[in-house]
Amino acid sequence: MTALAVKLESVPSLNPSQLVLNDPSCGPAYSDDRYAYFVFTANSCGTNRKFFANMMLYENEISLPGELEMEKSEDEPEYELKVYCYYDINDTYAVAFNTRARRSEPYADDAQGELQVEIRVASDDAYAAFHTEVDYPVLKFLQEPVYFEVELKGTKLADVSLELDSCWATLDGDRFSQPRWNLIIKGCVNPVDPYKVIFHPVPVDQRVHYPSHFKRFEVQMFAFADEDDNLSHQVFVHCDVFVCDAKNPQDGVCNKLCYEKETGKGRS
8 A cells, every 4th residue: 555645835844754654663665845655555554444335444544643743833733644445345347458479588687696517526427426525536547537527507597508618637726737738628629639538428317407507528547747656646627618508609619519529429
């Protein structure tokens, strides 16, 4: 319910911001030196309900609190505004409406948000079980396959796709450290890698509802040859990714040209 209380010439000293409803704690939602605007519900601010033969009535009153009314000049009349709202009862009304075809597809405004990308190591090429934090470092022998999965989290939009831009390995947890060996470059396998990355397709299953939110690839375990006693060192894998609009892929990684080509050559 809404009500507008206007200042009258007969009460020149009235300050509309001091007006209240039956419940003195309910003041105006907005006011200036000319009027006060109230917003309240039918069961708040002291609103009363009455029933008549064919009508239900809600009523409230706008006035000054008692202590302020007493401070006014005796020459000014008391300010009271009755607010009534009534509804017919025991009647049935037919409501008609017309539908109109949508003129354009819905669109999303640019805004800030937060997405999470997780990379993890699977136990095998079934990608059904994964190593947990307590398993690391995971022991692998040279040329033993290591199965990686990268997942985009925080969205259920089927038209969004996760694309790998670059993946590389280092001897340190610092992604900028040296030496560095590139595994994936701009979505493609490293052409000089003697044991090239193999991409694996991602089917729908009980865990994967949106395959476009996942990427899977296989790397044969290796060591950095220019390090002494290199077989005892850990190897860290890092990836940079793009989040793309699957319906409107732009040039570059979002086109997935290298990924689709390599998937066709890779093992399943």
